[in-house]
Amino acid sequence: MRTRFPPSPTGFLHVGALRTALYNYLIAKQAQGTFLLRIEDTDQERSVPGAVENILRSLDAAGIPPDEGVVLRDGRVAQEGSKGPYFQSERLPLYRRYADELLEKGHAYRCFCTLDRLGEMRKAQEARKRAPMYDRRCLELLEEEFQSKLTAKTPHVIRMKVPHERIIRFEDDIRGTLTFQAHTVDDQVLLKSDGFPTYHLAHVVDDHLMDIDLVLRGEEWLSSLPKHLLLFEFLEWKPPRYAHVPLLLNKDKTKLSKRQNSVAVEEYLAKGFLPEALLNFLALLGWNPGTTQELFSLQDLIEQFSLERVQKSGAFFDLEKLHWLQGQWMRRIPLLDFAARIRPIVEEKFSKAKDDDRFEEKAELIQERIAFFHEAPAMLSFFYEEPTITIELLVNEKQKVTRELIVPIMKLLMEILSEIPREDWKYQQIRDHLGRYHLQAPMKETAKKLELAFSENTALTVSKLQPCPYSKGQVLWVLRSSLTGLQFSPGAYEVAEVLGKEETLRRLDRSSALASA
């Protein structure tokens, strides 16, 4: 199975194109086939320098690099494979040859009409509410007129001659039977006056010569399918299978555009979206597994993707779902990988992190709290720099922490926490020890059970068991905000554990001094 992805080098890789590329990639991979990339640089006006490399990099970053054709090798654009060249601009003689063949067979003709005349013709047709189509004036040229124009080297194009009486039927892999009346099909330009082919000729010639089995492309190509089918027939070649995938849509249901959305793959990647999330999201826009599975790795997709389950209607490019998938994939990164990913950005912000041999513990605290790697430094700031503590932060209405309560709570906190032996300074112990102080009357039963549990734990010094006048929320709010200086942060116990007993008490003391002042 050979599939292909043929971008035009006009800029960046479009997310819609990435989805098409992905589907092509999946079809190839699930058959141990080849995913080929060809550059369609037949419009000299629109070609942008650097675009090829850019598109290839995006494909690479997304995780679906091509196997053949134009590829990236050691970071450089290269061509690989026996069916090359893979830049259409390097295949000009080929297109000319087949255009000549079509001319000889009477399936094409030269057209000397100027752009001006064509423009006027169209205007007139539109005025009469007729479909704009070439009027075949050059097909009726007198022989001598034709010869004189030819010898004068008058610029001209080659158009295909559509047999109007035909009805073209075709079986699309996604859409089923398609029917076209040939008389509504225009005599498409195949070879432009600059010697370059149009998409139509190039597509047919290349996909035949490159042994492509399936042409999976966007729905916008559906209406030119009859032209392509006719060309295959004229050249006496077997057409490939075709699958036209539905469009990705803006909110107003029009074709996804730069005007209304971010459409560059590189932009999403730069924002920190994981390739896994992006691919997962794109795969599900227009395809479904038939099960309730929502999360798909590339491998899952290779195993499960099928054209039968591709949708016929367009899909709104809804970023909400992408965000959710981003969170899902973020939390699925193995801790060590996650830590390695955020470490450089954290170090860049806080050089102290460079000699932190307990970085992973900190990373673990934030993994499920952030959606993007770049949020990490802000979430870990308090580990590497003295947090800024303010009364405004310490006071919390919802937790019922008033200004007056702050200092007493801190004193109590310091008293209780200092009882915990350094070697027991762990999440569970901190939590248990602290927990015993704010057991309120309704929780007596639990208190008894805990008492039992504690009595077996000789490592802890059981201090005076007394009802605490403050709620758990009050105590922990003061603790956590004193340690982090943040409104939102990882939990109080885990932060205290990672900070260590000494630092925890120091920060408490410092906050307390600040609050009393």
Next chain:
RNA sequence: GGCCCCAUCGUCUAACGGUUAGGACAGUAGGUUCUCAUCCUGCAAAUCGGAGUUCGAUUCUCCGUGGGGCUGCCA
């Protein structure tokens, strides 16, 4: 205008012609939690309209309607 394609919750979608029309995101109400995030539970939310075929249409056919794509010497 012409040609072609499409049509299920707000969104992405599921449903051999027989289901209380299912799931996910978003929304909403709770729960867990010191905060935020996570996680869990509940709720609300859809077959574009009309004919026809059929014992029975989301599903098949036709006609409307709506939306989209194409209509370039762009791809």
